[in-house]
Amino acid sequence: MSFAAIALEEKQRVLAELGEVKRLLSSRGLFAGTSGNLSIRVGDFVPESFDFAITASGKDKSLSTPEDFLFVDQDGKPSEATALKPSAETLIHCEIYKLTGCGAIFHVHTVMNNVISELFWDRKSIPVDGVELIKAFQIWEEEAHIEIPIVSNFAHIPSIVPEVTDRLDPRIPGIVLRKHGIYAWGANAFEAKRHLEAFEFLFEYAYRWEMLQQNRRS
Numbered sequence: 476m477s478f479a480a481i482a483l484e485e486k487q488r489v490l491a492e493l494g495e496v497k498r499l500l501s502s503r504g505l506f507a508g509t510s511g512n513l514s515i516r517v518g519d520f521v522p523e524s525f526d527f528a529i530t531a532s533g534k535d536k537s538l539s540t541p542e543d544f545l546f547v548d549q550d551g552k553p554s555e556a557t558a559l560k561p562s563a564e565t566l567i568h569c570e571i572y573k574l575t576g577c578g579a580i581f582h583v584h585t586v587m588n589n590v591i592s593e594l595f596w597d598r599k600s601i602p603v604d605g606v607e608l609i610k611a612f613q614i615w616e617e618e619a620h621i622e623i624p625i626v627s628n629f630a631h632i633p634s635i636v637p638e639v640t641d642r643l644d645p646r647i648p649g650i651v652l653r654k655h656g657i658y659a660w661g662a663n664a665f666e667a668k669r670h671l672e673a674f675e676f677l678f679e680y681a682y683r684w685e686m687l688q689q690n691r692r693s
């Protein structure tokens with residue numbers, strides 16, 4: 476489906492939803508120093524051809540302005556003429572949409588997701604054992620064990636993409652960039668937000684549990 480063929484009401488709905496999510500996450504202090512970016516897909520999904528609304532790059536995300544979002548295509552190019560620049564990390568969104576067919580992707584930097592990525596960097600994943608909130612990912616087995624992937628962070632964003640491609644685990648709706656932040660996704664904005672909140676809870680649990688173990692050993 477071409478971008479032009481997508482109903483105006485659908486585009487407006489997506490922009491309004493993105494605005495609501497941005498306001499809510501901002502009220503929780505999740506966009507320190509203009510960090511973070513958000514996107515929601517619009518219209519039908521075909522891996523070779525889709526569009527999504529994404530935050531414009533470098534904006535103060537605690538403010539709401541008519542220049543907060545723009546639409547881009549599957550390659551991260553603006554879907555229509557605009558003076559706005561898409562997030563510097565748009566190519567990571569493009570890759571996650573292509574690999575998962577998801578409907579929304581939220582990226583935030585927190586002190587906890589940065590610390591945990593360094594704590595478990597040698598392992599290249601964050602282990603979590605048997606915590607109830609794993610069920611937020613629709614993983615229902617008793618005492619489930621999950622490993623949340625951590626990938627390298629580079630200033631050159633296209634260099635991050637191949638590692639995302641290699642490490643993305645279809646069971647786990649998120650990936651952590653080392654000392655950078657988390658990308659969490661879902662079928663829609665509601666699900667992506669639930670996953671983001673669950674990841675941050677599990678990171679804090681994993682960090683505290685690891686510290687307890689280390690104290691016991693010393």
Ligand SMILES: CSCCC(=O)C(=O)COP(=O)(O)O
Nearest residue numbers: 509510511512532533562563
């Ligand atoms: C100031 S944070 C560095 C860039 C970044 O990691 C980020 O999430 C925000 O970049 P954007 O281009 O999406 O504003």
Ligand SMILES: [Zn+2]
Nearest residue numbers: 510511564656
């Ligand atoms: Zn970032």
